[in-house]
Amino acid sequence: MNKVIIVRYSEIHLKGKNRNFFEGLLKDNIKLAIKKYNAKVERIPGRYMVYDFEESNLQRIVSELAKVAGIFSYSVATEVNSNYDDIKDEAICQMIECSGTFKVDVNRGDKKFPLNSMELARALGGDILKKNKSLKVDVVNPETKLFVDVRENQKTYIFSKIIYGMGGMPVESSGRGLLLLSGGIDSPVAGYMMAKRGVKLYAVHFHSFPYTSELAREKVEDLARKLVPYNAGNLTVFMVNMAKYQEAIKASCNDSYTITLLRRGMFRIAEKLAGQYKLDMIITGENLGQVASQTIESMSVVENVLISDRPVLRPLVAFDKADIITLSKKIDTYDLSIKPYEDCCTVFLPDSPITKPRLDHVEEEENKFNYHDLLDEAFAQVEVVKF
Numbered sequence: 001m002n003k004v005i006i007v008r009y010s011e012i013h014l015k016g017k018n019r020n021f022f023e024g025l026l027k028d029n030i031k032l033a034i035k036k037y038n039a040k041v042e043r044i045p046g047r048y049m050v051y052d053f054e055e056s057n058l059q060r061i062v063s064e065l066a067k068v069a070g071i072f073s074y075s076v077a078t079e080v081n082s083n084y085d086d087i088k089d090e091a092i093c094q095m096i097e098c099s100g101t102f103k104v105d106v107n108r109g110d111k112k113f114p115l116n117s118m119e120l121a122r123a124l125g126g127d128i129l130k131k132n133k134s135l136k137v138d139v140v141n142p143e144t145k146l147f148v149d150v151r152e153n154q155k156t157y158i159f160s161k162i163i164y165g166m167g168g169m170p171v172e173s174s175g176r177g178l179l180l181l182s183g184g185i186d187s188p189v190a191g192y193m194m195a196k197r198g199v200k201l202y203a204v205h206f207h208s209f210p211y212t213s214e215l216a217r218e219k220v221e222d223l224a225r226k227l228v229p230y231n232a233g234n235l236t237v238f239m240v241n242m243a244k245y246q247e248a249i250k251a252s253c254n255d256s257y258t259i260t261l262l263r264r265g266m267f268r269i270a271e272k273l274a275g276q277y278k279l280d281m282i283i284t285g286e287n288l289g290q291v292a293s294q295t296i297e298s299m300s301v302v303e304n305v306l307i308s309d310r311p312v313l314r315p316l317v318a319f320d321k322a323d324i325i326t327l328s329k330k331i332d333t334y335d336l337s338i339k340p341y342e343d344c345c346t347v348f349l350p351d352s353p354i355t356k357p358r359l360d361h362v363e364e365e366e367n368k369f370n371y372h373d374l375l376d377e378a379f380a381q382v383e384v385v386k387f
């Protein structure tokens with residue numbers, strides 16, 4: 001008698017001709033997620049089977065699967081030999097502590113099994129009722145369904161609980177994206193949302209060392225680690241120092257444009273990184289109207305620096321902060337995000353940042369200093385950190 005996990009995928013079946021590609025990708029991602037437990041993962045029609053693991057690791061594997069995008073649901077099942085007595089004993093054992101209404105749902109893949117699916121369901125239902133008087137059969141609307149899957153390999157899989165996975169699509173099925181990862185609440189959530197939709201994440205973090213501290217950097221590294229399980233087991237983070245660029249803005253430009261110019265610099269570097277690493281999109285945690293730099297005018301003059309046709313995706317643009325916070329708690333980034341370390345956006349914070357910047361005015365400010373050389377210099381010193 002062995003424990004196995006039956007994994008069902010979500011939207012992959014919709015993908016017609018690409019189905020094989022999607023199924024292969026999800027299998028690889030499942031393997032990566034549970035690599036350290038040495039389990040086997042096999043594709044069976046319409047789902048996957050995870051097996052051959054130490055039973056003491058079962059709960060850990062179950063928790064890892066919750067972070068794999070593309071999984072619709074999964075069940076821990078017991079594998080028994082396909083003979084009536086073994087099936088019956090396990091069925092009774094799984095139902096012994098249940099009460100209320102139930103139904104036995106049989107799938108008979110092995111057409112040589114002596115009872116057909118109706119007969120097997122009826123026989124099992126009768127034997128379960130004999131041992132557990134607090135149950136009643138209801139085939140239309142049962143409170144508990146006991147699934148019995150008799151497969152061709154002379155093995156039968158029995159389970160009653162269904163755990164819902166994160167849904168979405170397998171990571172990397174929707175391309176690769178560069179996440180602008182700050183130390184705040186929003187950007188890790190934005191990354192999670194896109195990974196869930198099948199984007200393989202890379203991240204860039206802009207700091208302003210020595211104005212920002214080593215602790216601020218460690219916080220971002222910790223956030224990156226939290227995203228790793230959602231991102232097929234790894235995350236590459238580019239660390240970029242904007243200190244000189246920010247000093248030049250402070251020395252030369254109208255104070256109220258500080259953040260606009262900083263953000264234009266970030267986008268220029270992000271685009272170069274995306275080009276170099278062949279990433280298909282830029283992702284931010286921006287949220288319409290949240291702060292001065294997130295009005296539609298601000299977003300527009302910042303995005304205006306991009307020269308390629310790479311889209312900027314802002315998965316949180318229409319979210320309320322409370323909903324973003326709920327998600328950040330769910331992915332366990334909230335407590336890290338609220339640690340109060342200085343960010344490069346806050347070190348030279350202007351008294352009154354402009355909320356409706358005009359492109360011509362922004363360009364006038366920008367041309368007051370050698371932004372081009374300073375950004376080239378920052379780009380040349382990018383540090384690549386792998387998690």
Ligand code: ATP
Binds near residue numbers: 185286
């Ligand atoms: P967050 O909670 O993600 O920090 P925020 O509400 O503080 O967001 P802003 O500081 O205006 O908003 O930043 C908007 C977006 O710009 C962030 O979600 C992030 O994608 C990007 N960003 C901001 N600061 C940085 C940074 N230091 N490094 C990388 N990306 C950044």
Ligand code: MG
Binds near residue numbers: 182183184343345
């Ligand atoms: Mg921020």
